[in-house]
Amino acid sequence: GQQLNQSPQSMFIQEGEDVSMNCTSSSIFNTWLWYKQEPGEGPVLLIALYKAGELTSNGRLTAQFGITRKDSFLNISASIPSDVGIYFCAGQPVTGGGNKLTFGTGTQLKVEL
Amino acid sequence: ETGVTQSPTHLIKTRGQQVTLRCSSQSGHNTVSWYQQALGQGPQFIFQYYREEENGRGNFPPRFSGLQFPNYSSELNVNALELDDSALYLCASSLGQGEHQPQHFGDGTRLSIL
Numbered sequence: 739g740q741q742l743n744q745s746p747q748s749m750f751i752q753e754g755e756d757v758s759m760n761c762t763s764s765s766i767f768n769t770w771l772w773y774k775q776e777p778g779e780g781p782v783l784l785i786a787l788y789k790a791g792e793l794t795s796n797g798r799l800t801a802q803f804g805i806t807r808k809d810s811f812l813n814i815s816a817s818i819p820s821d822v823g824i825y826f827c828a829g830q831p832v833t834g835g836g837n838k839l840t841f842g843t844g845t846q847l848k849v850e851l
Numbered sequence: 852e853t854g855v856t857q858s859p860t861h862l863i864k865t866r867g868q869q870v871t872l873r874c875s876s877q878s879g880h881n882t883v884s885w886y887q888q889a890l891g892q893g894p895q896f897i898f899q900y901y902r903e904e905e906n907g908r909g910n911f912p913p914r915f916s917g918l919q920f921p922n923y924s925s926e927l928n929v930n931a932l933e934l935d936d937s938a939l940y941l942c943a944s945s946l947g948q949g950e951h952q953p954q955h956f957g958d959g960t961r962l963s964i965l
Binding site for chain 2: 741742768769771773778779780781782783786788826828830837838839840841842843844
């Protein structure tokens with residue numbers, strides 16, 4: 739099945755650094771969401787974006803819905819050890835998709851103390 | 852804690868067997884979606900149920916089937932299990948099927964096929 743392209747695939751960062759990851763698609767989406775998944779758990783919703791160009795923050799997390807509606811990025815400022823996990827973008831397709839989700843391939847974040 | 856609960860947490864089956872996975876949605880959520888997450892991949896949409904009717908299906912064969920009950924809980928059934936069916940099966944619930952209704956996930960059932 740289709741998956742959105744996320745980059746980077748994985749990253750090691752120092753505690754306190756800022757992190758940036760992005761997600762691209764060949765198709766237009768109406769909604770972009772960002773989830774975080776930790777081992778043994780399901781994805782947890784971080785941020786939802788509903789309008790092209792929208793910039794939304796949730797604590798140290800900031801995400802933007804790209805103007806072309808084909809991409810989104812997520813920034814994490816001042817990373818801490820508990821930020822470790824896999825971050826997934828997910829989009830809701832334009833045509834007849836409702837709220838069904840197409841997920842990205844994931845970005846694995848590892849924090850060096 | 853999303854309030855979405857799935858059972859069992861782990862399951863081991865052999866090829867050709869049948870399996871039923873269960874999901875209780877978050878209180879008040881009338882829409883349940885099922886996803887398959889293979890190791891190292893993002894979740895893939897299987898199907899969605901809204902008010903006890905199937906409401907969209909991903910690229911999965913008919914041996915993947917489901918039900919939704921009047922209390923909005925749901926089951927995923929898989930017949931004639933194959934080795935490639937080994938995966939984490941995730942259930943997500945939402946307050947409706949509209950675009951502005953984000954899905955909230957349970958912790959999944961880890962299915963292993965021997």
